[in-house]
Amino acid sequence: MAAPLLETRNLSMHFGGVQAVRSVNFALAEGELRCLIGPNGAGKSTFFKMLTGQLVPSQGQVLFRGEDISHAHAHQIARLGIGIKTQVPNVFDGLSVRENIWLAANRIHSGERANSVVDEMLERVGLTGAAERLVGQLAHGQRQWVELGIVLSTDPRLILLDEPAAGMTHEEVYKTAELVRQINRSKALIVVEHDMQFIRMIADKVTVFNQGAVLVEDAVENILRNPLVRDIYLGKQAAA
Amino acid sequence: MDLIALLAIQVIYAIASLALISVGLAIIFGMMRVINLAHGEFLMLGGYVAIVATGHGVSIWIAMLVVAPVVVGIIGVIVERTIIRFLYGRMVDTMLATWGLSLFLVGLTTAVFGNTTVGISAPLGSFQIGAYRTSGYTLFVIAVAFVVLGGIFAVLRWTRLGLIARGTMQNANMAAALGVNPPRVYAVTFGVGAALSGLAGAVLAPVSGVFPTIGVAYVAKSFITVIGGGAAILTGTVSASALFGTINQIATFATTPVFGEVALLATAIVLIRLLPQGITGRFFRRGL
Amino acid sequence: MNARARNLLGLALVGLVGLSFLILTPRFAELDTVLDLTVYMIMAILALSLALVWGYGGILCFGQSAFFGLGAYTYAIAMFNFGESTIPLLLAIALPAAFAALLGYFMFYGRISDVYLGVITLTVTLILFNSVNSTAGPEFHIGSARLGGFNGIPGIPPLNVPGNKAAVIDLEGMFYLSTAALLATYFGLRLLLASRFGRIIVGIRENERRAELLGYDPRAYKLVTFTIGGALAGFAGCLFANWGNFVSPTIFGLAQSAQIIIWVIVGGRGTLIGPIVGCIGVQWLSAALGANQPSGSDWWTRVLANAPLILGIILIAFVLLVPKGLVPTLGDLGQWLLRARARRVATGLKPKQAEEG
Numbered sequence: 001m002a003a004p005l006l007e008t009r010n011l012s013m014h015f016g017g018v019q020a021v022r023s024v025n026f027a028l029a030e031g032e033l034r035c036l037i038g039p040n041g042a043g044k045s046t047f048f049k050m051l052t053g054q055l056v057p058s059q060g061q062v063l064f065r066g067e068d069i070s071h072a073h074a075h076q077i078a079r080l081g082i083g084i085k086t087q088v089p090n091v092f093d094g095l096s097v098r099e100n101i102w103l104a105a106n107r108i109h110s111g112e113r114a115n116s117v118v119d120e121m122l123e124r125v126g127l128t129g130a131a132e133r134l135v136g137q138l139a140h141g142q143r144q145w146v147e148l149g150i151v152l153s154t155d156p157r158l159i160l161l162d163e164p165a166a167g168m169t170h171e172e173v174y175k176t177a178e179l180v181r182q183i184n185r186s187k188a189l190i191v192v193e194h195d196m197q198f199i200r201m202i203a204d205k206v207t208v209f210n211q212g213a214v215l216v217e218d219a220v221e222n223i224l225r226n227p228l229v230r231d232i233y234l235g236k237q238a239a240a
Numbered sequence: 241m242d243l244i245a246l247l248a249i250q251v252i253y254a255i256a257s258l259a260l261i262s263v264g265l266a267i268i269f270g271m272m273r274v275i276n277l278a279h280g281e282f283l284m285l286g287g288y289v290a291i292v293a294t295g296h297g298v299s300i301w302i303a304m305l306v307v308a309p310v311v312v313g314i315i316g317v318i319v320e321r322t323i324i325r326f327l328y329g330r331m332v333d334t335m336l337a338t339w340g341l342s343l344f345l346v347g348l349t350t351a352v353f354g355n356t357t358v359g360i361s362a363p364l365g366s367f368q369i370g371a372y373r374t375s376g377y378t379l380f381v382i383a384v385a386f387v388v389l390g391g392i393f394a395v396l397r398w399t400r401l402g403l404i405a406r407g408t409m410q411n412a413n414m415a416a417a418l419g420v421n422p423p424r425v426y427a428v429t430f431g432v433g434a435a436l437s438g439l440a441g442a443v444l445a446p447v448s449g450v451f452p453t454i455g456v457a458y459v460a461k462s463f464i465t466v467i468g469g470g471a472a473i474l475t476g477t478v479s480a481s482a483l484f485g486t487i488n489q490i491a492t493f494a495t496t497p498v499f500g501e502v503a504l505l506a507t508a509i510v511l512i513r514l515l516p517q518g519i520t521g522r523f524f525r526r527g528l
Numbered sequence: 529m530n531a532r533a534r535n536l537l538g539l540a541l542v543g544l545v546g547l548s549f550l551i552l553t554p555r556f557a558e559l560d561t562v563l564d565l566t567v568y569m570i571m572a573i574l575a576l577s578l579a580l581v582w583g584y585g586g587i588l589c590f591g592q593s594a595f596f597g598l599g600a601y602t603y604a605i606a607m608f609n610f611g612e613s614t615i616p617l618l619l620a621i622a623l624p625a626a627f628a629a630l631l632g633y634f635m636f637y638g639r640i641s642d643v644y645l646g647v648i649t650l651t652v653t654l655i656l657f658n659s660v661n662s663t664a665g666p667e668f669h670i671g672s673a674r675l676g677g678f679n680g681i682p683g684i685p686p687l688n689v690p691g692n693k694a695a696v697i698d699l700e701g702m703f704y705l706s707t708a709a710l711l712a713t714y715f716g717l718r719l720l721l722a723s724r725f726g727r728i729i730v731g732i733r734e735n736e737r738r739a740e741l742l743g744y745d746p747r748a749y750k751l752v753t754f755t756i757g758g759a760l761a762g763f764a765g766c767l768f769a770n771w772g773n774f775v776s777p778t779i780f781g782l783a784q785s786a787q788i789i790i791w792v793i794v795g796g797r798g799t800l801i802g803p804i805v806g807c808i809g810v811q812w813l814s815a816a817l818g819a820n821q822p823s824g825s826d827w828w829t830r831v832l833a834n835a836p837l838i839l840g841i842i843l844i845a846f847v848l849l850v851p852k853g854l855v856p857t858l859g860d861l862g863q864w865l866l867r868a869r870a871r872r873v874a875t876g877l878k879p880k881q882a883e884e885g
Contacts, residue, residue: 075745344836350836505651509634
C-alpha cells in the first residue's frame with residue numbers, strides 16, 4: 001500500500017482545560033476525497049487548523065508526504081502544498097475578485113502567465129463577470145467561490161474545505177458539488193460538511209468526529225445507517 | 241544594612257507607583273478592550289485638580305483622595321459618552337481618538353495653567369533609616385497603592401457590582417440578556433478607571449509636580465505595565481508592576497534614571513516576545 | 529476610459545503639477561515663502577513614509593518620528609565628524625533603516641499585534657526623546673559632535689555637491705532638492721506599490737491570515753516595508769536638518785509623532801496623495817493659527833504653540849466623522865455626484881429612447 005499523503009498520529013489539542021482534539025489517528029491517500037462530519041464542537045475545525053499550521057498541536061504529529069509538519073509555520077505548510085478554505089470565508093474583502101485570485105496565482109506563476117491563470121480560474125468558478133467587483137460586496141455564495149478560486153490557484157496537492165456549501169442555495173450547492181468532484185480528479189480533498197445531501201453527492205469514505213476523537217470511519221452508505229452516528233446527531237438528519 | 245532597607249523601600253515604592261498609575265488603565269483595557277491614550281492626561285488632570293482644590297483651601301488629603309478622583313471620574317464618564325461609545329470594536333480608531341483627546345487636554349491645560357510646573361510640597365516630612373533619610377510620603381504612596389488594589393479586589397470578588405462588571409467583561413451579550421445594561425456598565429467602568437487615574441495623579445503630584453505634558457511620562461510606563469500584565473486586571477497589574485518596577489529601580493540605582501527607563505522598555509519587549517499574552521496569559525490565569 | 533488609462537492620466541497630472549511647482553515657485557514667490565514651502569515638501573516625504581508603512585502596509589506605527597529624528601541627528605553628528613556631506617547623507621538613511629529593521633524584527637517576528645505595535649513604537653520614540661534630551665553636558669559627544677541635550681545641535685553644515693566641499697547648497701537649492709525628492713519619492717512609491725511586492729503587502733494588510741495560508745510570510749514582508757519606511761523618514765530627517773541647520777530632541781517628541789499620524793488620517797490612508805495633502809494642509813493651518821505669535825518666534829514655535837489643542841480636535845473630529853480621510857472622501861463624493869448625474873440623465877430619456885438606449 002502506498003504511503004499516505006497525509007497522516008496524523010495521536011494528534012491532540014487542548015486549550016486550558018478543554019480537550020478539543022484527542023489522539024486522532026487519521027490517514028488520507030493520494031487523490032482521495034474524504035468527508036469529515038460530526039456535531040458542532042466536535043473538533044473538526046481545530047483539526048484543520050493543526051493541519052495547516054494555524055495551531056501547534058499539544059501532542060502528536062502531522063505528516064505530509066512523509067514529512068513532519070507539526071511545528072511548521074502556516075506559510076511554510078501552504079508552500080508544501082496544503083490549501084484550506086476556512087469555515088468563515090477568509091478572503092481579501094477590500095480587493096477585487098481578480099486581485100484576490102492574482103495574489104494566489106502569483107505565488108507560483110509570474111508576469112503574464114499569472115494573469116492568464118487568473119482569467120482561467122475566474123472562468124472555472126464562474127466569476128468572470130464579477131472580476132472587478134470588491135469581494136466584500138459579493139453575496140455569501142460568491143465569496144465562498146472566490147475563496148475556492150484562491151485556494152485552487154496555488155495548485156495544492158491537498159485541499160481542505162471547511163463547510164464549502166454553508167449558506168448556499170440549492171443550485172449553488174449542486175454547482176459546488178460538481179466543482180469538488182472535478183477538483184478531485186487531480187487533487188486530494190478533505191471536506192467538512194453538515195449538509196448530508198451535499199455529502200452524498202461527493203463522498204466515498206466518511207470519518208465521523210465526536211468530542212474531539214474519531215468515532216467511526218466507513219463508506220458513506222454505512223455511515224448514514226450507523227446508529228451511533230445517528231445518536232450523536234440527536235436524531236437530526238438521521239432520515240437523510 | 242540600612243542601604244538594603246532603603247533600596248527595598250525604593251523598589252516597593254517604584255512597584256507601588258507603577259501599579260497605581262496603571263490600574264485605572266488596566267480596568268479600562270481589561271474590561272472594555274479600549275486603549276485609552278489619554279490616560280496620562282487623566283493622571284495630569286488629577287494632579288491639577290488636587291493642586292487647585294488645595295489652593296482654594298481644601299485639605300490636601302481631601303483634595304487628593306476625594307476631590308481629584310470624583311472630578312476626573314466625571315470627566316471620564318463624559319468622554320465615554322461623547323467619544324468612546326461610538327468607537328467600540330474599532331480598537332485602532334479608539335487609540336487615535338483618545339490620542340486626539342490627549343492632545344486636546346494638553347493644549348487646554350497649557351492655555352489655562354501655562355507651561356510651568358506647579359506643585360505642592362509633600363506632607364509627612366522625612367524619617368531616618370540608619371544613615372539615610374527618606375521621605376515619609378513614600379510610605380504614604382505605598383499605603384495608598386495597597387488600599388486601592390485591595391479595594392478593587394474586594395469589589396470585584398465580593399460585591400454585586402464587581403460580579404456584574406466581570407460578567408459584562410466576559411460576555412456582554414449574555415450580561416445584557418440577564419438584565420444588565422452594557423452601555424451603563426461601560427460608562428461606569430470608564431468613569432471608575434478615570435477616577436483611579438485621577439487619584440494616582442493627585443497622590444503623585446507632590447512628588448514630581450504637575451505640568452501639562454507630564455502625562456507623557458506616565459502613558460508609556462502604564463501601557464507597558466498593562467500589556468505586560470495581560471488579561472487579568474489585578475494579578476496582571478501587580479505582577480507586571482513588580483517585575484518592571486524592580487528592574488527599573490535597580491537599573492536606576494546602578495546607573496541613571498534614563499537608563500532605568502530604557503531597561504524597563506527592553507524588559508517589556510523581551511517579555512512580550514516570550515509571552516505575547518502578557519504575564520497572566522500564561523501564569524496566574526485564574527486571577528482576577 | 530478604463531482604469532489603467534485613468535491611472536496614467538493621474539500620474540501625468542501629478543507630474544505636471546509637481547514640475548510646474550518646482551520650476552515656477554522660486555521665480556514668483558518671496559524667499560520667506562520658499563523657505564516655508566521647502567519644509568512642507570520635507571514633511572510630505574515624512575508623511576509618505578508613514579503612508580507606506582501604515583496606509584498600505586497596515587502597520588500601526590505611532591513612532592515614525594523616531595526614524596525622522598534619527599536621520600536628522602545622524603546627519604548632524606556625521607557632518608561634524610566628516611566635514612563632507614556624502615557619507616553623512618548615506619548614514620542618515622542607513623542608520624534609521626537599520627534601527628527600523630532591528631525594531632521591526634522584534635515586533636513582527638514576535639508576533640506582536642496591531643495595537644501593541646502602536647504603543648511600542650510610541651514608547652520607542654519617547655524613550656529616544658528622553659535619552660537625547662538629557663545629553664546636555666559636554667561629556668555627551670560622538671566624535672567631535674556634541675549632542676547638546678535639550679539645547680539641540682545648532683549650526684549644522686549644509687549638504688555639498690559630492691566631492692566638492694565648497695559647493696554647498698543654498699536656500700533655493702534646498703527647495704529644488706526637497707521638491708524633487710518629494711516627486712521622486714511619490715513616483716518611486718507608486719512603482720513599488722504597483723509591483724509584486726506592493727500588491728502582496730496590501731493583501732497582507734487586508735487579510736494577514738489568508739496571505740499566510742497562501743504561502744506568503746507576513747513577517748518578512750512587514751519587516752521590509754517597515755525598513756523602507758524608516759529609511760524614507762531618515763532621509764526626510766536629513767533634509768530637515770539641512771533646512772533649519774538645527775535639530776533638537778523635540779523631533780522625537782509626542783507632538784511630532786502625533787502630527788505625522790494626523791497628516792495621514794486627515795489626508796486619507798490607502799492613498800499617497802492624501803497624506804501629502806493632509807500634511808501640507810495641517811501644517812499651513814497650524815502656522816496660520818500660530819501667526820499671532822511674537823514675530824521673533826521661529827516656525828517651530830509658531831506651529832507647536834497651538835498645535836496640541838487644534839490638532840487634538842482635528843484628530844477626534846476626523847476619526848469620528850471622516851474616518852477615511854479627505855482625499856478618499858472627496859473621491860467618493862465625486863463618484864456619487866457623477867452617478868447621480870447619470871441617473872438624472874437616464875431618467876430624462878423618453879420611454880422609447882430608454883428602451884433602445
